[in-house]
Amino acid sequence: MRGMNAEGAVIGSGRAGLPGIPAYLTSVFELGRRSLKPALPALAFLYFYRLGMGAYMALSDYSFPQGKDALGAFGPQLAIIASFLPLLVLIYTPFLPLQDSLLRGQAMSFLAAIRRVLEESVDFMLSGIVQALVLFVPFVVIGGVAGVLLPAGGGETNSPRMIFLALTMLAILGWTVLATFFMMFATPAVVLEGEGPVQSLRTSAHLASRNLGGILGRLLAFAFLMTFAYVVATIPASILGAVERTAEVTSAPIKIASVIWTSAVDTLFFPFWIAALMVLYRSLRPAAEIRSQAPVELGEEYRPASAVRAPFE
Numbered sequence: 001m002r003g004m005n006a007e008g009a010v011i012g013s014g015r016a017g018l019p020g021i022p023a024y025l026t027s028v029f030e031l032g033r034r035s036l037k038p039a040l041p042a043l044a045f046l047y048f049y050r051l052g053m054g055a056y057m058a059l060s061d062y063s064f065p066q067g068k069d070a071l072g073a074f075g076p077q078l079a080i081i082a083s084f085l086p087l088l089v090l091i092y093t094p095f096l097p098l099q100d101s102l103l104r105g106q107a108m109s110f111l112a113a114i115r116r117v118l119e120e121s122v123d124f125m126l127s128g129i130v131q132a133l134v135l136f137v138p139f140v141v142i143g144g145v146a147g148v149l150l151p152a153g154g155g156e157t158n159s160p161r162m163i164f165l166a167l168t169m170l171a172i173l174g175w176t177v178l179a180t181f182f183m184m185f186a187t188p189a190v191v192l193e194g195e196g197p198v199q200s201l202r203t204s205a206h207l208a209s210r211n212l213g214g215i216l217g218r219l220l221a222f223a224f225l226m227t228f229a230y231v232v233a234t235i236p237a238s239i240l241g242a243v244e245r246t247a248e249v250t251s252a253p254i255k256i257a258s259v260i261w262t263s264a265v266d267t268l269f270f271p272f273w274i275a276a277l278m279v280l281y282r283s284l285r286p287a288a289e290i291r292s293q294a295p296v297e298l299g300e301e302y303r304p305a306s307a308v309r310a311p312f313e
Helices: 021-034 041-062 073-090 095-102 110-119 121-149 162-180 185-193 199-211 212-233 235-247 252-284
Strands: 107-108 302-304
Touching: 021 095, 021 107, 021 212, 021 252, 041 073, 041 252, 073 110, 073 252, 095 110, 095 185, 095 252, 107 110, 107 185, 121 162, 121 199, 162 199, 162 302, 185 199, 185 252, 212 235, 212 252, 235 252
Parallel strands: none
Antiparallel strands: 107 302
């Protein structure tokens, strides 16, 4: 049986199995809520990052009507791409070991979670490359074959050419969704279990294929609730946008105010999305089944849950 910690989160300490949908949603909420405090410095950094990028994008469009600045037409996009990798390694991915430690009733500082990711940095980067190849190679193949077989003709909306393009885009979308679903547990397997890039993909495909309906149902239920909550939470930003459209005047202060609010909502919701993945992963692959040998002495990065320590101590 899976244990329950004092906060009500599911702990994989026995036979693998998915919790019921209500129990799953409760566990995700509890895990996301409990990870807010230890990850507070990281969330603050993430908030100001999103705020800065959002303000940059908004002010670029406001200050340069044709969407161009000192970096050219693709300046904002290039800035986002350049900053994504450090953010992925130092902010996004460390939530996996952080929340995993909370599920096991242990307290890990966010700095220790970053160290955990850096220890697996080689396999982590190789896994990312392999996942990108799995995702985009079929994309390129489908696009190339479609370009060769694309019927010649006009651009009427009811022509065979448009139908063929629609079917091609549907095939690309279908592969993207399918590949993403079956690779969803690959990164946790690399970071938390130390598996290699290929083995982690096998693990992820195995877990997803054996629990296809259960995973899909729980993710859809969670996504529905989160989408509804997000729409409600961003109502003030929507009101600001409506005011700007009604006035038919582009206003930098209104844009910045909207970015401030949406950045806060996005940052607050982020730990819960990671928690949705972590609860599924640890429910299907309890740590006790992976490390069933002799008890492992806790490393310096693990702290007793009752200890009061700074998140980056």
